[in-house]
Amino acid sequence: MGFVAVVAAILLWGPGGSDMGFSSIMKLMKWNALLTLPMFIFMGYVMSESRLAEDLYKMFYVWFGPLPGGLAIGTIMLMVMISAMNGLSVA
Incomplete structure (x- = not known):
């Protein structure tokens, strides 16, 4: 699901869309x-x-x-x- 979301974000918002997936993963990993x-x-x-x-x-x-x-x-x-x-x- 995450891969599909990143691909959709890249298609919709261009190359900056891949940052959204990375930032979401990092936000989850920093959750105490x-x-x-x-x-x-x-x-x-x-x-x-x-x-x-x-x-x-x-x-x-x-x-x-x-x-x-x-x-x-x-x-x-x-x-x-x-x-x-x-x-x-x-x-």
Whole structure:
């Protein structure tokens, strides 16, 4: 999609249109919230390999299972806990 957008910008605005795509990419790469993404993925991998995520999921299921929508509540609580551990408050 980005390639098509840059080609369309070049066709519409001439050679200066290619700067729009480059500036958009650089603006995205400088976004501070993007810095937590690799840590979030690494934390998920570590929790998956150590079976910690499975144990936490079972814990939340035992706590919230009897409630209506308990599985959804447990899933949300697990994601809140993981995002709090690595500092991703946006999640």
